[in-house]
Amino acid sequence: MVDKVIKVVIVDDEPRLRRGIERLVLSCGDSWEVIGTYMSGKECLETIKQTDQSFDLLITDVKMPEMDGLTLIKELKKELSFYSIVISGFDDFQFLQTAIREGASDYLIKPIDRYDFKKQLDRIQEEIHTQWGKAKQYAEIKWKASQLSYVQQTQKLSEIMWQNEIDISHMDWTKEFPQGTYTLMYVSIDHLLSKSKTFDQKDWNAWFYAVENIIDEILTNSAGTKTWKWKGRELSFWILVHHESDGVNESVLFAKHLKDKIKAFTPFTCSIAVSEQFNELSVLSSIKDELVTYMQFRLLYGSGRIFSKSLLENAKEDTPSIEITAIGNEIDRIIFTLESNHKNKVWKNMNSFLSNVEKLDSPADIKKAVQLLGIRMTNFFITKIGGKHEFDHIQEVFDLTNKTSTISELKIEVYEWTKKMLELLEKQTAIRQLDSMEIAKEWIRNHLNENITIPKIASQVYMNPTYFCEYFKTQSGETVLDYVTRVRIEKAKEILLTSDCKINEVSVKVGYSDTKYFSKLFKKFYGEVPSKYKNRMMHDQI
Template sequence: MTQIRTIIVDDEGRIRRGIERMVRSLGEEWEIAGTFSDGLEVYEAVVNESISFDLLISDIKMPEMDGLTLNKKLKEHLSFLTIFISGYDDFEYLQTAMRDGAVNYILKPIDKEQFHVQMDEVKQKIQTVQEEKQEWITMQEKASQLEYTKQLQRLSEMTWNEEKDILYLDWTREFPNGCYQLIHMSVDQIYSKTKEYLPEDWNNWSQKIEHLLEELVEADIRDQQIDCWWWRGSKFSYWLLLHFEDKYDKDEISLKTGQFAQHIGVSIQKLTPFTASVALGHKFNDLALFSNMKNELLTLLQFRMIQGGNRVFQAESFHDIKIQKSKGISSSILKYTEQVITSFAQGKKAELLQALQGFFREVETLSSPIMINEAVHYLLIGIANYWIENDGYSEDPELLTNALSFTKHAANFIQLKDQVKIWILHVMEKMTRLKKEQQNPIQVAKEWIKDNLGDNISIKKIAQQVYMNPNYFCDYFKNQTGETILDYVTSARLEKAKELLENTDLKIYDISLSVGYQDTKYFSRLFKQWIGQTPSQFRDHFAKTLTK
């Protein structure tokens, strides 16, 4: 039963107490929120103490602040119904009261039966308002939940899918502006414990971890009014995207997310037979960089092969992560690994290939696939570590991610050797390119975009042309040109479309494809949004201007 909160105001104590008794006699659904002897006293209480109510019963004439003034001033802060109490000589006041939104008035002396009738009418009006308000709240909650579900689907798609054309970045407009941070959590011992548990055990652990995550997100994140989306990745791995308002500074964000990550690891270890590692990404202000941040976290988690699991890996301290020597790797393999890395650092290709040949000669003698995997990963991470120490991480943070899958996907040892050699030589070439200065990266990027309008264009691909980190390139492009990279690509594509509409007889569908839009309806809608006409209207208008 919804309570109807009522405030009573009258400067005559006897009348005030009488009204209070009559209200209480109406039933349990009526609640007295306060009784006051003057309008000013009520106003100060509402403003200073945040008192809320549904009905105001007030005398019209009072010494400090009359009822009409009180009603008008309170309406600036709250929504409520009003009944005025007046004498027979207050007709002009009553006219003003009804204009100011009073639902009714009661004449003195108050008749109990009349009072009951009027209060019953008021109760129905208030209950109708409350029902409408509750319906609105319910509708808003459903709409919010639907929007949240839609956002989760978008994020999940971006986690699974490979790099997409820049036009797909429209999904970022569905999210609020502000600072974001991506978190990736993965249970450490999934493969080593596969034989120890039945399928139903795994399902049970999975449900427990998901319930735990929901509880931690609610308690540690949402209770602090921080937006959070979390979803499942691959088996026993999860993603969380946090959104911070401007009131949080970067140090405060780092503290909160660091504590949250530690809490996740400790809680999973207590609840399950497993430990978990958590990767914390850099803070970023543009969701167009989501894929880059995702790859950054996948790279961070790969370092648990060297550092061990049950850890929190933070992108801010990525340069401090040192590669530890494995006790399972033989001294001869370690020797060749050091020779490869030294040759790589000195840029001596011939010596590198010779050392790499010795490395694989030793690795090929290993009898265990696990040992081969460990030795190759040790070499790859050694190369990546040198790349990091020389600021290569800022250029290509996901460089190591694909390389670490070589041992998993190679069909044979020869293929594995070729993949590793090609990758190391590729990194060496990138290292050389890093040393060359780009005279005009914006112009290079624009020219590349114009040459590839019909292809899949992504921020990563554009940034690679000027040897910049995608995150830094987005900010650099906006600062130098005054527009976002997404807007520039869209503008360039539509300008090319206008040129084709004016100078060729190509169909709208073919023009759409030639400038990178697979969906003709989307292309037409975007064209009208930017140009003010549909492609067909633009072509017709241009044709008419030629005949004049």
């Protein structure tokens, strides 16, 4: 507090008195600074509003032309917090009483006594320093609380990435995060296996620490952007970025900057997968799977790149080089017959494609050809059904060349995969004829006592989980989490009032293993814990 000066503004229509007050203030020591003197309340108010000045103490005369001191105090206090001393003659005693009521800290009677003036400034200085101390203490407490909250949030984010099949009731913590849109980034060091053999364990740990420091430094310098970072498997990291508005381009630029920094200051290169924007953190697990799939594109496009949904959408224009150009032509024909809904021709063109694959000499080209087929077909499904398709099927086709040992086996597996994709298309076409919302809601109502996850619900209507959450909220006006919670608690009320089940039994019947948490939610909906609610309702019916 010693280094911080108290800023003073002086307002008086008498120049001599104004200069005298300024000298008295400055005579009290270096801890005081006069930042402005004004001849009228109006001039002071207009200047402070225009310059957006802040100050700690206002010393003003009561009676002045155009705007008196009390009006000035009242107007300034609408936007600023400060102490004030009013100056008046003996005949203005009623004004002084009003000044105190209006929030003036003290008053001085003309002519000003130097001793009284210094005594008042000493008292106000002590009050200001006390206020500063409290403000600093509050800021420190707030910062520590935010850090604790940040650590807890990061821990939750890390947990959800390692767990599968998380019931939606355990996602309530996501409401603690700020509203807005998010993107998720997956940062993975390239050529991990070969690089790990280059360094001993000590150097490896040092480089791991260096990579993490680069990420932390860039995140720290991302002013105005809220981010969360946690470690993934081996030398990889996950970064969640919060945006107030459209932030996909911002995340891609951030990813490029991070990629370039790691390449410049470490012996590594990295690839980064960037998600589309999403609003609900309850779909993080599904988005994680998508980004892991994106990262598999390194096999086709090489390392040191940024991978996103646009890579799939532009796969045709960014086709990897394959010696036999007929492969690409056959894939074009397959996609064309899919678009024309000529199922028989799909199989004919698939046979032709596989025959050309069989003629390839290089295992690497065979692998590229099959993976390119998977990317192009998956891209077709994404386009065909509006971005609702799940990305698991890309991973399946990517794994085919690793799981099979002969061309014959590979051909069979590609046939089976294609058959599966066509069945998915038929199911999606059929489901469009029905009410997707009602199907999803009915499934939820019929599985309240089970482990309900967003991917499970979305799969009932063949939608991508992220898209499904947006679609559900748009159609129903509430999030999936809020709907499931409401329906579960409503069902719990019904069981509570129509059976002899104990509270813990009711809790389990509607999908809550934690009875205390169930009771807390029930009270939130009905104002009472389940036992009291039941007793009251039973009593009212007598």
